[in-house]
């Protein structure tokens with residue numbers, strides 16, 4: 001698996017000193033590039049924990065599922081609220097399914 005950062009959606013977290021995805025990545029893999037967009041240093045070092053996918057408030061990061069086992073363009077996208085995380089299973093731009101995981105300790109979302 002890997003992540004995909006949609007540069008058309010990412011706003012670089014505005015003027016924040018550190019982006020939300022940068023702050024949460026346990027591998028310190030994400031940074032804001034000179035186009036003011038999030039970028040990953042190395043997909044090979046990403047262990048696809050999904051933390052950045054959940055942390056992005058505007059759903060600019062997708063978790064891509066391996067094409068070796070799936071012939072279509074399947075990805076996961078997350079939307080977090082205080083009470084739950086809504087995960088979308090997407091095939092390209094089409095939402096195939098949604099599942100909701102209640103937050104047990106809060107999602108850090110205000």
Ligand code: SF4
Nearest residue numbers: 010012013019021056
């Ligand atoms: S958290 Fe989202 S909007 Fe902010 S830099 Fe990362 S991908 Fe872009």
Ligand code: SF4
Nearest residue numbers: 025046048049050052
């Ligand atoms: S999925 Fe996890 S390890 Fe990979 S870039 Fe995002 S936060 Fe970092």
